Amino acid sequence: xxxxxxxxxxxxxxxxxxxxxxxxxxxxxx
Amino acid sequence: xxxxxxxxxxxxxxxxxxxxxxxxxxxxxxxxxxxxxxxxxxxxxxxxxxxxxxxxxxxxxxxxxxxxxxxxxxxxxxxxxxxxxxxxxxxxxxxxxxxxxxxxxxxxxxxxxxxxxxxxxxxxxxxxxxxxxxxxxxxxxxxxxxxxxxxxxxxxxxxxxxxxxxxxxxxxxxxxxxxxxxxxxxxxxxxxxxxxxxxxxxxxxxxxxxxxxxxxxxxxxxxxxxxxxxxxxxxxxxxxxxxxxxxxxxxxxxxxxxxxxxxxxxxxxxxxxxxxxxxxxxxxxxxxxxxxxxxxxxxxxxxxxxxxxxxxxxxxxxxxxxxxxxxxxxxxxx
Numbered sequence: 028x029x030x031x032x033x034x035x036x037x038x039x040x041x042x043x044x045x046x047x048x049x050x051x052x053x054x055x056x057x
Numbered sequence: 058x059x060x061x062x063x064x065x066x067x068x069x070x071x072x073x074x075x076x077x078x079x080x081x082x083x084x085x086x087x088x089x090x091x092x093x094x095x096x097x098x099x100x101x102x103x104x105x106x107x108x109x110x111x112x113x114x115x116x117x118x119x120x121x122x123x124x125x126x127x128x129x130x131x132x133x134x135x136x137x138x139x140x141x142x143x144x145x146x147x148x149x150x151x152x153x154x155x156x157x158x159x160x161x162x163x164x165x166x167x168x169x170x171x172x173x174x175x176x177x178x179x180x181x182x183x184x185x186x187x188x189x190x191x192x193x194x195x196x197x198x199x200x201x202x203x204x205x206x207x208x209x210x211x212x213x214x215x216x217x218x219x220x221x222x223x224x225x226x227x228x229x230x231x232x233x234x235x236x237x238x239x240x241x242x243x244x245x246x247x248x249x250x251x252x253x254x255x256x257x258x259x260x261x262x263x264x265x266x267x268x269x270x271x272x273x274x275x276x277x278x279x280x281x282x283x284x285x286x287x288x289x290x291x292x293x294x295x296x297x298x299x300x301x302x303x304x305x306x307x308x309x310x311x312x313x314x315x316x317x318x319x320x321x322x323x324x325x326x327x328x329x330x331x332x333x334x335x336x337x338x339x340x341x342x343x344x345x346x347x348x349x350x351x352x353x354x355x356x357x358x359x360x361x362x363x364x365x366x367x368x369x370x371x372x373x374x375x376x377x378x379x380x381x382x383x384x385x386x387x388x389x390x391x
Contacts, residue, residue: 041370043380044346046330046339046387051105053094053336056120057070057206 059086062149064093066299069120070211070262074162075148080291082177089130119146166255180255198259205229214269222270230272314353320390
């Protein structure tokens with residue numbers, strides 16, 4: 028194994044990509 | 058060496074004025090963009106806030122920015138000892154040679170005239186009378202048109218369909234045109250105090266707003282002036298650059314991961330995607346979401362993103378394909 032290879036332990040197991048929607052209050056700057 | 062700090066070109070009308078003033082002088086200036094409006098706090102029910110919620114301390118002149126973002130851009134440490142670290146906003150002009158920091162458009166114009174009186178137009182005017190007039194018009198344009206800034210914003214004026222301007226904005230647009238008409242009559246044109254100067258820079262953003270929001274100009278003299286102003290290279294180039302972010306969306310194949318992501322700004326540190334047109338954010342919760350987004354930014358299509366993630370995690374592509382499709386369907390603005 029190359030010294031740059033990432034092991035599963037380092038990388039973690041595969042998880043489905045997850046996002047969370049959040050509403051945002053902008054500053055309304057101009 | 059001069060450095061101009063500005064906000065996102067498609068957000069900040071104040072930054073437009075700073076950029077136009079600098080472009081007119083034709084001096085070598087490095088430009089740094091301080092990204093605006095990233096959230097700095099979150100309410101218990103998960104709503105993100107870009108400001109700290111204290112309206113009483115919100116910038117009225119210039120566009121408020123996050124002090125940390127500004128400090129990060131200030132690699133020479135010139136701003137940290139200036140008033141602008143206390144009053145973070147853009148645009149700001151900093152001179153590494155003298156240590157001078159000019160933190161609003163009028164100050165920037167005065168500084169540019171001072172260091173380069175013979176380069177480009179005299180922004181403040183060439184006589185005491187002109188300078189007094191330029192300062193008076195600039196103060197009015199800075200302070201007295203808040204409805205026009207809020208109800209027919211510069212930021213939305215760059216979009217294809219900005220919406221309907223607020224009634225206060227329409228009234229202030231009429232006021233703008235009345236004042237401009239009177240000034241042109243007194244000066245004889247072609248610009249507000251005769252030759253092009255800061256007074257024209259100050260109103261250039263407003264005339265972009267009128268154009269973008271389809272607010273008509275009845276007076277033909279003012280209409281011609283608006284045309285001259287918006288066609289001036291310093292102004293036209295800025296608008297062209299500010300619209301680039303919308304052209305980029307149109308240039309990507311509709312529905313592709315790149316088309317979807319071009320509807321967002323991405324903040325890697327916060328792991329946030331911000332859809333500025335819908336004012337909502339997508340928090341990338343896990344590593345695979347961040348990796349998928351990164352791969353899309355590199356230009357990979359859904360199949361390639363699937364294959365790359367499958368190889369990275371040593372799992373069958375079939376296990377990843379639906380997840381990737383679901384992710385980008387969720388991020389899609391339509």
